[in-house]
Amino acid sequence: MKNKLAFWIITSVLSLFVIYALVSTVLMPVMTKNPLPKATQSAPEERAKTGKTNKANKANKAESNNSGDDDAIPDSLVSNSSKDARQKLFELRKKEALLHSRLTLANEDSMYLVLDFVSNTAILEMKGVRLHECHILDSDISNSIKMFHTDALLNWMAEPFTVRHVDATIPKISWVEKIAPKDSIEANKAMVEPAPTKLGDVYIVMDFNRNLRLVIAQNEKPDVEGKKLISAMRWKYSEIEIRKSIQSLTKFNREPAMPQISIVLPKSDATILYKALPVNLKLILRM
């Protein structure tokens, strides 16, 4: 009898816990919070930089939006042909946004990264010139991005993303420190035959503005040391999420889900991209 009572009490309490955790950590943020905040307006200086073209583009965009509002009709009345046309318009607007972002960044004196999920390529560009191009071997895009394959997505990715924080298992530059020799004898003794540098295993996590996380992993199997480093980094980010979840249990308020794009590249390409990218990296997405 006692056992039965204990069973029911424990099961009920645990069920409540599970429901509470499900609601506060999973359902609430998914149902009530938008993971893709709309693109922020660029700063006045930035707008001035991009020049008259962008102004003209924006004016055109505004014009087209206005005309759209006037013509708005209920969804149920929209025919199939109209749906096709809308899809075509959506694709064109995506292309327009991509080119607009490319033009904006090409006007700057910095390298930028283009992730093209249509052709599955990662491109390092500067001034519109493709410096390095590599094939994305595998990719995984969060459902929070996939399910918003609409104008909301367009607004989210219309402008380039700016990196906020980068973590990687390899250094950006591997500096070697050398103390100047006292005389030519010491200099001759210190001379070493140069050897090719060994590429470390790569795992990169980049957090961008507008709530985007990009994870770059290598295709090759890491060695023992690399495995440790990669696991440590993965655990570090899992720990942050666990902490957020525990906090959300007490506050009943969890931040919106962070859309994540994970890509797998050959180790050499991942290294090249990471080492070449500037500190204030800008990213353009094409989906």
Next chain:
Amino acid sequence: MEIEEKKERTFLNVIIWTIPLLLMGIFVLMILYTPDFQNGAFKVKAVFVGSSDSEAKSLDGIEKSVLKSQRNINSTERKLDQLKPVKPYIVVNTTENRFSLRNANGDTIKTGTCSTGKNEILIAGSKRILFKTPKGMFEVRNKQEDRPWIKPDWAFIEDGLPIPSARSASRVEVGSLGDYALSIGDGYMIHGTLYQRFLGLPVTHGCVRIGDTDLELIYHTLSKGSKVFIY
């Protein structure tokens, strides 16, 4: 008989008590893998709620917008093309120590190995001298054949030699820059090398060293003002 009954009861107890254990497991998993649960929830949301579609418009309005969009695309593409180099240019990859010489259309003329900065910090007293190839876009400032190398102070510091006066003849070294040198500013150059066996390795003090045959082609293809991209 009694033993069998007892066994059955224990078995039932175990089964019943797995329910709270399972709940506990789900709770822990939910906390450990919240992003994955959220990702799954978005998929469920998409099925039940559906993704909000593009704004509703009449066919006429859409066609107008399509035309406008197409016009914008064409104009932006033209603007983007105008930013691209109008002359042949060279792209240098410092991680792999490779170069790619391209014509104005972006087609590759020649690829090959080169040597770039060794990423070394030479510490001389309070001075810290960096040997690194700068990254970004540069342009060929001038071109010279058989250019002698005017050794800077760090060349003497590195060899453990006393630094001579600025105009000393011991600073002039002939032949070490190879047959051709293309200056890209701030003392950095694309030049030849006496150490051809080190091509493909990061061994320089910041300049880009290229093999004799490739350098000759680069020298004759690039002109003053040609772009040099280093990444």
